[in-house]
Amino acid sequence: MLLLGVMASFSSCNKNEEPTTKLDYLTRAGWKPTKVEQIKNGALVDLHLSDCSKDDVYKFNTDRTLNFSVNTKCDSTDIDVNGTWELSGDEYTIIMTTAAGEVQAVSIVSLDNDNLVYSYEKGGRKFQDSHIH
Numbered sequence: 001m002l003l004l005g006v007m008a009s010f011s012s013c014n015k016n017e018e019p020t021t022k023l024d025y026l027t028r029a030g031w032k033p034t035k036v037e038q039i040k041n042g043a044l045v046d047l048h049l050s051d052c053s054k055d056d057v058y059k060f061n062t063d064r065t066l067n068f069s070v071n072t073k074c075d076s077t078d079i080d081v082n083g084t085w086e087l088s089g090d091e092y093t094i095i096m097t098t099a100a101g102e103v104q105a106v107s108i109v110s111l112d113n114d115n116l117v118y119s120y121e122k123g124g125r126k127f128q129d130s131h132i133h
Contacts, residue, residue, distance in 0.1 A: 018113065019113060021091075022091045023062075023091075025112065025113060026111070027061060028133070029133045030057035030058060031131035031132070031133065032054065032055065032056065032132055032133070033054060033129060033130070034049070034054070034130045034132050035049055036128075036129050037129075037130075038125060038126065038127055038128075039126035039128055040126075047127075051072075052072040052073065052074040052078075053072075055071040056072075057071065058131065060085055060094075064084050064086060065082065066081075066082065066084055066085040066096055068080060068081040068082070081098050083097050083098040084096075084097050085097070093106065093107055094106050094108065094118065104122070105120065106118040106119065106120040107120065109128065114132055115130065116130070117129070117130045117131070
């Protein structure tokens with residue numbers, strides 16, 4: 001009887017269930033960029049994402065590895081990047097570390113089943129990126 005209960009609990013886990021946590025949302029599928037904006041004086045300025053960047057994919061894996069795949073190369077410097085990621089204790093910051101040791105922390109602005117928006121600083125400037133599944 002106990003074995004049947006355990007088996008039933010395993011069989012009730014459905015990979016098609018709707019995500020309920022930020023971890024679930026992040027790792028559900030790959031994220032494609034839709035918009036890159038610079039934050040200037042509190043306003044968002046569209047930086048016009050190039051067409052060749054729109055099919056790139058950011059994949060946050062459940063084992064905390066990160067894969068950034070460049071599908072259409074804009075130029076010779078576009079390369080796939082692998083690394084690791086972690087979600088802060090309050091679940092509002094994603095810390096990404098490349099295999100080369102570069103670290104980038106991003107603040108989650110919004111995250112749901114279909115959209116990921118985060119902000120970050122780079123080179124003294126502030127940016128906000130939007131992604132979809």
